[in-house]
Amino acid sequence: MSIRGRKKINIPQHVLAAIQMHCENPLTSESSINAIAKSSGFDPKLLYNRARDMGYHKFQYRILKKWDEKEIKIVEDNRQKHIRTIKYYLNKAGYDRTISAVKAYIIRNKIYWNNGDKLSVSQIAEGMGVTIHAVIGWIDKKLLEAEKTELKFLGEKAYLVKIKDLRKFIIKYKGSHDFRKANQCFIIDVLSGEME
Numbered sequence: 001m002s003i004r005g006r007k008k009i010n011i012p013q014h015v016l017a018a019i020q021m022h023c024e025n026p027l028t029s030e031s032s033i034n035a036i037a038k039s040s041g042f043d044p045k046l047l048y049n050r051a052r053d054m055g056y057h058k059f060q061y062r063i064l065k066k067w068d069e070k071e072i073k074i075v076e077d078n079r080q081k082h083i084r085t086i087k088y089y090l091n092k093a094g095y096d097r098t099i100s101a102v103k104a105y106i107i108r109n110k111i112y113w114n115n116g117d118k119l120s121v122s123q124i125a126e127g128m129g130v131t132i133h134a135v136i137g138w139i140d141k142k143l144l145e146a147e148k149t150e151l152k153f154l155g156e157k158a159y160l161v162k163i164k165d166l167r168k169f170i171i172k173y174k175g176s177h178d179f180r181k182a183n184q185c186f187i188i189d190v191l192s193g194e195m196e
Helices: 013-024 033-040 046-055 069-077 083-094 099-108 121-128 132-140 165-172 183-193
Strands: 118-120 147-155 155-161
Touching: 013 033, 013 083, 013 118, 033 046, 069 083, 069 099, 083 099, 118 121, 118 165, 121 132, 121 155, 121 183, 132 155, 155 165
Parallel strands: none
Antiparallel strands: 118 155, 147 155
16 A cells, blocks of 8 residues: 555564554553564654554553652652752662653642751742752842751852742842743742742
């Protein structure tokens, strides 16, 4: 059969059976379509297209991996650290999570704080959509009140900011940052007092 003037490539039955088995049970399947393509010598796009022709859509059978207890513990233990650092610890422990997956988990479960009514500089930077150095600059210019801690960050003592002081800063210095880059849930939680 010809598709737009091209001849349809014949794929052996055992490869089609492997694709079908993967699409019907992606979690228990021993190999992904990319692995099937690599072992059979076919282009992965061709196999994905053939799976679609067989009635399977690439996104219909993609299931998000559930977070297990050890992953959750790593995130909880490092909740005051930057998302990239949390991702690093997850990867070091053998888990394959992207930065966006970690960020989505943190936002979905409202994991922003672990210091009572205080936030770390990296938490504020992530929530406000700015760099850590911008937040430290606000603190150095005395625009944002903060207290130094015994923890070290970038070779200097780290700061903790009370949520009420961050709220005052956001209201008083509206033009000091771009709200379009900020995490809207974070800003709402700070302004509404949900974090306290």
